[in-house]
Amino acid sequence: MKSLREYIKEAGEKGVAIGHFNISNLEALHGIYQAAKKLNVPVIIGLSEGEEDFVGREEAVGMIREIREKENFPIFLNADHHYSFERVKASIDSGFDTVIFDGANLSFEENVKVTKQCVDYAHEVMKNNSPAGERDILVEAELGYIGSGSNIKDTIPEGAGILTKVADAKNFVEQTGVDMLAPSVGSIHGLIKSGKPHIDSALVAEIKNTVGIPLVLHGGSGLRDEDFTNAISAGISIIHINTEIRLAYDEALKKSLADNPNETTPYKILEPAVEAIEKIVESRLKLFNNLK
Numbered sequence: 001m002k003s004l005r006e007y008i009k010e011a012g013e014k015g016v017a018i019g020h021f022n023i024s025n026l027e028a029l030h031g032i033y034q035a036a037k038k039l040n041v042p043v044i045i046g047l048s049e050g051e052e053d054f055v056g057r058e059e060a061v062g063m064i065r066e067i068r069e070k071e072n073f074p075i076f077l078n079a080d081h082h083y084s085f086e087r088v089k090a091s092i093d094s095g096f097d098t099v100i101f102d103g104a105n106l107s108f109e110e111n112v113k114v115t116k117q118c119v120d121y122a123h124e125v126m127k128n129n130s131p132a133g134e135r136d137i138l139v140e141a142e143l144g145y146i147g148s149g150s151n152i153k154d155t156i157p158e159g160a161g162i163l164t165k166v167a168d169a170k171n172f173v174e175q176t177g178v179d180m181l182a183p184s185v186g187s188i189h190g191l192i193k194s195g196k197p198h199i200d201s202a203l204v205a206e207i208k209n210t211v212g213i214p215l216v217l218h219g220g221s222g223l224r225d226e227d228f229t230n231a232i233s234a235g236i237s238i239i240h241i242n243t244e245i246r247l248a249y250d251e252a253l254k255k256s257l258a259d260n261p262n263e264t265t266p267y268k269i270l271e272p273a274v275e276a277i278e279k280i281v282e283s284r285l286k287l288f289n290n291l292k
């Protein structure tokens with residue numbers, strides 16, 4: 001099977017993007033995997049620090065590897081928004097395929113320093129892995145604050161939405177040697193009640209042409225379809241969706257409980273929630289992969 005690095009390169013060449021979806025439990029993994037399998041497209045499962053603590057780091061690695069190797073399906077695991085070198089290192093040591101060091105809240109210099117530390121560590125692990133070249137680890141970093149928390153917000157959070165400067169992106173990538181970059185290009189984490197954020201595709205293209213590495217779009221929930229397609233055309237290779245899945249899960253589960261007050265079998269109660277996740281992931285994957 002091709003590595004995630006190769007799938008990302010291929011997505012760039014085809015002008016499509018790989019979907020990244022977060023999970024907090026096994027039901028979500030089922031829903032996402034079923035959708036990706038149905039469409040036969042690669043997919044990335046993300047775990048934030050909180051999600052990772054709840055699911056279990058080793059358990060998550062075990063589940064994803066099992067599907068990838070036994071089912072021969074391109075599913076990969078990402079440590080989403082990890083805020084310290086120690087957390088990134090723990091995810092790399094457990095076997096994650098890709099990690100995100102999020103130093104967007106730090107000074108530029110401090111962000112560079114810790115990101116570089118993560119990149120160096122990933123390279124060391126890859127080099128010492130035996131047989132050599134068996135493990136590929138991608139390191140992503142954030143530059144520019146796009147808010148935090150996959151939740152519903154009344155307004156755009158203070159300080160968020162300041163767009164990444166092209167020169168900063170260039171310096172950052174040169175100084176860190178990072179594999180992928182998540183710049184701030186207009187999207188905000190979570191769903192914003194007061195209007196939809198807008199993606200600055202021209203900025204995406206300018207950053208992409210300058211840094212030359214794959215770019216990742218965070219805060220994808222609630223964006224217009226054309227914002228996604230324009231962003232992909234401009235050079236986005238991976239798109240993160242979390243809040244939409246959480247909402248779909250939440251609503252389906254509440255309805256299921258209300259509709260069947262006497263039902264006590266968890267897999268029966270949870271079935272509509274899995275279906276709701278599958279439906280939303282399928283529609284996003286179709287859009288990102290340019291499928292009808």
Ligand SMILES: [Zn+2]
Nearest residue numbers: 081218219240
């Ligand atoms: Zn994110």
